[in-house]
Amino acid sequence: MNIKIIEKTDNEIRMEIGGESHTLLNTLKSTLLDDPGVELVTYDIKHPNISEPVLYVRTNDVDPITAIKEASQRLVEVYEEFKTVIIKETDK
Numbered sequence: 001m002n003i004k005i006i007e008k009t010d011n012e013i014r015m016e017i018g019g020e021s022h023t024l025l026n027t028l029k030s031t032l033l034d035d036p037g038v039e040l041v042t043y044d045i046k047h048p049n050i051s052e053p054v055l056y057v058r059t060n061d062v063d064p065i066t067a068i069k070e071a072s073q074r075l076v077e078v079y080e081e082f083k084t085v086i087i088k089e090t091d092k
């Protein structure tokens with residue numbers, strides 16, 4: 001995964017997330033939208049074989065990079081919990 005910041009202001013960021021697809025970006029988008037400090041999240045993949053996805057985040061009074069970091073941490077926690085439960089339930 002490669003991340004390239006295309007544009008950044010105090011409350012907006014547009015970043016290219018290389019090597020990823022709808023799987024990560026849709027989940028990240030949903031998690032970011034749960035944050036009351038986030039106004040808008042969208043992403044675009046022009047063509048999956050020849051272009052990289054671009055994530056756009058607009059916030060209220062929150063640094064958009066901080067919002068992305070916090071959403072990423074929440075995703076880690078959800079997947080860790082799922083991993084724990086699935087291991088417990090399948091090792092019976």
